[in-house]
Amino acid sequence: MIIRTAESIFDSLVDQIVAGRMKPGEPLVEQALAEQFGVSRTPVREALHRLEQASLAERGARRAFVVRRMKASDLAELFEAVGEVESVLAALAAHRMTEIERRHMLAILEEGKTCGEDAERYGLINARFHxxxxxxxxxxxxxxxxxxxxxxxxxxxxxxxxxxASRLSTSRAEHDAIAQAIMAQDAEAARGLMRSHVAASYIVLADILSRRGA
Structure with a gap:
């Protein structure tokens, strides 16, 4: 028997929303979802709050949750902010990382090359790199x-x-370039490459939103 936690419910709902199987404005009813996942309403409620934090759900009529009507322009602002903050952090890391931390960073990159087309595993490695x-x-x-x-x-x-799926290979190449700039202690290169890396992620997502009619 599969034990559904708030995290697994959140992950499942994210997959459905991002893939367009759950449409913008579609109600996210606690009781119905609890029955669907075979759990009490408590983990469902927690998952819905996480969806709201992730900008994937919003409050509709009577304060009930619905799938958020996310527009490319909304996402562009978020990713612009991420790109600016992460680019500064990359520049600082180029000067401040210890040698041990640099080697650890390279080890993460090597691990990312071993997971093939396993998107879930690569997503976790990607998060560790950042x-x-x-x-x-x-x-x-x-x-x-x-x-x-x-x-x-x-x-x-x-x-x-x-x-x-093609995003895995381009992400790996972008990570490699950022890492090489950091190894060379080239802060400005690291800054620019990180900004471009985050922008490339947004371009893929904007296309997803466009195709699903959001």
């Missing part, structure tokens, strides 16, 4: 800002790899 740079930048204020933005964009960033 987290390593955030830690290496040693700026708690910027890290906090990024964590808040990640709550709102993480599901969309993961969708890059589930919906567009």
């Amino acid at each position: 987290a390593a740079l955030k830690t290496g930048a040693r700026n708690a204020a910027l890290a906090s800002v990024l964590e808040e933005l990640n709550l709102r964009t993480q599901a969309w960033r993961a969708a890059n790899f589930h919906v567009d």
Whole structure:
């Protein structure tokens, strides 16, 4: 028997929303979802709150949750903010990462090359790569800002790899370029490459939104 947690319910709903199987404005009814997943309403309620944090759900009539009507322009603003913050963190990491942290970063990249077309596994490795740079930048204020933005964009960033398989290979190449700039302690190159990397993710997502008619 599969035990459904709030996290697994959240992941399932994210997949359906991003793929367009759940349409903008579609109700997210606690009781119906609880019956669908075979759980009480508590984990469903928690998953719905996480969807709201991730900008995938919003309050509709009578404060009930519905699938958010996300427009490309809304997502563009979020990703622009992520790109600016992460580009600064990458630049700082180029100067502040220790040698051990740099080697750890390279090990993460190598692991990313071993997962083939496994989008779920690569998504986790991708998150670890970005987290390593955030830690290496040693700026708690910027890290906090990024964590808040990640709550709102993480599901969309993961969708890059589930919906567009070719994104795995381009993401790997972009990570390699960023890592090489950091190894060379070239802060400006790291800044520009990270900004381009985040922008490339947005372009894929904008196409997804366009195709699903959002």
